[in-house]
Amino acid sequence: MASDSGADADGPEPTADRDAESDVETDRAIADEEALRRIADRTPTRLGVGRAGPRPATDSLLAFRADHAVARDAVRSRVGDELLADLDLVALRTKVDDADQYLARPDLGRELDAASRERLLEKCDLEPAVQLVVSDGLSSTAVEANVPELLPILRDGLAERGISVGTPVFVEFGRVDVMDAIGEELGADCCVILIGERPGLGSAESLSAYLVYGPERGTATSRKSVVSNVHDGGLPPVEAGAELVDLIAETLAAEASGIDLREDDRAFRES
Amino acid sequence: MAIKTTTPDAGDRFDSVVEVLAKANEPKTGDELAGVAADSDAERVAAKRALAGMRLETLRENPAVPADEDEVTRVIQEAVREPIYDEIREWTVADLREYLVATDTGEREIAAIRPGLTSEMIAAVTKLMSNLDLALVTSRMEVPARCNTTVGERGTLSFRLQPNDPADDVANIVDATREGLSYGVGDAVIGVNPVQDGVETTTRILEATHGFIEEWDVPTQNCCLAHVTTQMDAIREGAPADLVFQSLAGTEAGNDEFGVDVALLDEAHELARRRCTSSGPNVLYFETGQGAELSGDAHEGVDQLTLEARCYGLAKRYDPFLVNTVVGFIGPEYLYDGRQVIRAGLEDVFMGQLHGIPMGIDACYTNHMQADQNDIENLAVLLAAAGANYFITVPMGDDVMLNYQSNSYHDAPALRELFDRDPAPAFREWLEEMDLWRDGRLTDRAGDPTIFT
Structure with a gap:
């Protein structure tokens, strides 16, 4: 009898058809069933969710909770070691101690810890044209879902254009601006970070790529370019990879990123 | 330098009024991030003691940011009615709490x-008050305001209907409006946050919401929460706006980050009074939130609660219809968890009403906070008991455009039932005519957006 929409992370089903199968308050008629379905189907907004008295219908309530659980898990879980091994990423971490501190102290997530700084200089090529950085950010799920596909596209695409790519690294507990510290230490011309976005209830798989020319600590957000909403339901990783290769080439040619490159590139303040 | 306080010895360990104010705060991650928080609970209480003994005149004479450096300070100082100040200047902050x-x-x-x-002064007394103190005193204050509807009268509880759409699709926005109205939501405002901050989008959203309001004769007001300059341009070109909106900060530098200053806000107020489609007299809408200044690197070494109070001091200049804190939107580096959000929500509504501005709240959270829907339902219950003018509600609590969660449309009838509150009078009559609301409850017809098609 129960609807399966509680397990559906893509969003709630319209619940108007519960009337046929449920117990209390089911005699409430929907004025226009077909219109309700049309309204609910054409928007990601949770419309036509139904009610039990003044409270949400139970399956709508549980669908909401299921989506929140997916988002929470994406924030709290970490990227697995296999992914780092498979993609041959040098593992680094920031000055952040744990997941709780990560959320409270963005300043600590912008700087490598001492051991990681040493490791960076020991393991990575110096002065590359492009340094690639991957970080879990606010969603490890986004990294797991997109980076295995996206990173090889970037590596190959840049190599085809004769652009030298440094040794890619992974940073645990990183903020966007950790790219400034890494790029500065290595003397990279351009630094790119692929980082998990704050999950919404609709998707926890959304990844952003930020790009800075001439990275140095304290570079303003407005001087960074961004390609956001990278995931299968948004900008698919294959398309994002092609777009990024173009953007990187453009950045290197213009020797500028962010508002210095295009006036309409707006800073992402909330990340 | 020891700061001046009537509590023996309590002032010796602090160097400035701003330091006492910051360290007396209840714990907030934003104050820790700014490096202004107390190092221990013992130091926190020592600061509260020092603050309790501080005279109100000391707070007036030592504003959080100097008047010659900050126009928000000047707005606040110039608004003081001197004979009344003279009567209370020698009160301590403890005296004010007990009054x-x-x-x-x-x-x-x-x-x-x-x-x-x-x-x-208002920030200072807030730091001495417990959560129940805040709720109790808020419940004693009545700060109504009138646009097309009157919000905040005793015995009423109102709601903003927030039908945001990730593509600014006006058909979806109108559908979400239909659903909200069918739950009795929307007497505070039908207020849309646009994705695209442009005149064309803003005009389209204003026309669609205004058209729906006219077609169904809904006693409410519309608003499109683009940047104030975008709204002003749209209004000058004839877009039908009932209210003009802007986010505020508590410092001049913070407002600069938002792209506004007092002169611009004055101009917006003047334009709104002449050109808004509503009957007024209150035609402005402001949003605020603890941590906004730090996030723009414009906190000037001041704690986030004091800066929030200063937002209300600025808002008061414009006799707004709606002011709400967006309390959990900004993230865990400012308010870490449900406990900090609940505290901040109670503080903000109290401080707004004590300033005399009609205060509501967006009780909300993001997915990287240690909070969930239960936390903001708790906050809604507390603030409905305390008498906040209005809450923000979104479809099923999920704003798919701003990517955060707030109260659900469903929370409106539940809170009204729990506290025996009515919708704003004209809106209630309209709900009854539409057969959506009877005897303080939803009718069988409610909760169905298709009744408006």
Whole structure:
């Protein structure tokens, strides 16, 4: 009898058809069933969710909770070691101690810890044209879902254009601006970070790529370019990879990123 | 330098009024991030003791940011009614708390001292008050405001209908409006946050919401929460806006980050009074939130609660119809968890109403906070009990455009039932005519957006 929409992370089903199968308050008629379905189907907004008295219908309530659980898990879980091994990423971490501190102290997530700084200089090529950085950010799920596909596209695409790519690294507990510290230490011309976005209830798989020319600590957000909403339901990783290769080439040619490159590139303040 | 306080020895360990204010705060991650928080609970209480003994005149004479450096300070200082200030200047902050919670104190007694208070005094007393103190005194204050509807009268509870759409699709926005109205939501405002901050989008959203309001004769007001300059351009070109909106910060530098200053806000107010489609007299809408200044690197070494109070001091200049804190939107580096959000929500609504501005709340959270829907339902219950003017509600609590969660449309009838509150009078009559609301409850017809097709 129960609807399966509680397990559906893509969003709630319209619940108007519960009337046929449920117990209390089911005699409430929907004025226009077909219109309700049309309204609910054409928007990601949770419309036509139904009610039990003044409270949400139970399956709508549980669908909401299921989506929140997916988002929470994406924030709290970490990227697995296999992914780092498979993609041959040098593992680094920031000055952040744990997941709780990560959320409270963005300043600590912008700087490598001492051991990681040493490791960076020991393991990575110096002065590359492009340094690639991957970080879990606010969603490890986004990294797991997109980076295995996206990173090889970037590596190959840049190599085809004769652009030298440094040794890619992974940073645990990183903020966007950790790219400034890494790029500065290595003397990279351009630094790119692929980082998990704050999950919404609709998707926890959304990844952003930020790009800075001439990275140095304290570079303003407005001087960074961004390609956001990278995931299968948004900008698919294959398309994002092609777009990024173009953007990187453009950045290197213009020797500028962010508002210095295009006036309409707006800073992402909330990340 | 020891700061001046009537509590023996309590002032010795602090160097400035701003330091006492910051360290007296209840724990907030934003104050820790700014490096202004107390190092221990013992130091926190020592600061509260020092603050309790501080005279109100000390707070007036030591504003959080100097007047010659900051126009928000000047707005707050110039608004003080001097004879009333003279009557209370020698009170300590403890005296003020005890006046507010006294058995005989009601809206009249609070109104009698209100014009003598500065935002720093209001911030200071807030830091001495417990959560129940805040709820109790808020419940004594009545700060109504009128646009097309009147919001905030005793015995009423209103809601903003927030039908945001990730593509600014006006058909979806109108559908979400239909659903909200069918739950009795929307007497505070039908207010849309656009994705695209442009005149064309803003005009399209204003026309669609205005058209729906006219077609169904809904007693409410519309608003499109683009940047104030975008709204002004749209209004000048004839877009039908009932209210003009802007986010505020508590410092001049913070407002600069938002792209506004007092001169621009004055101009917006003047334009709104002449060109808004509503009957007024209150035609402005402001949003605020603890941590906004730090996030723009414009906090000037001041704690986030004091800066929030200063937002209300600025808002007061414009006799707004709606002001709400967006309390959990900004993230865990400012308010870490449900406990900090609940505290901040109670503080903000109290501080707004003590300033005399009609205060509501967006009780909300993001997915990287240690909070969930239960936390903001708790906050909604507390603030409905305390008498906040209005809450923000979104479809099923999920704003798919701003990517955060707030109260659900469903929470409106539940809170009204729980506290025996009515919708705003004209809106209630309309709900009854539409057969959506009877005897303080939803009718069988409610909760169905298709009745409006």
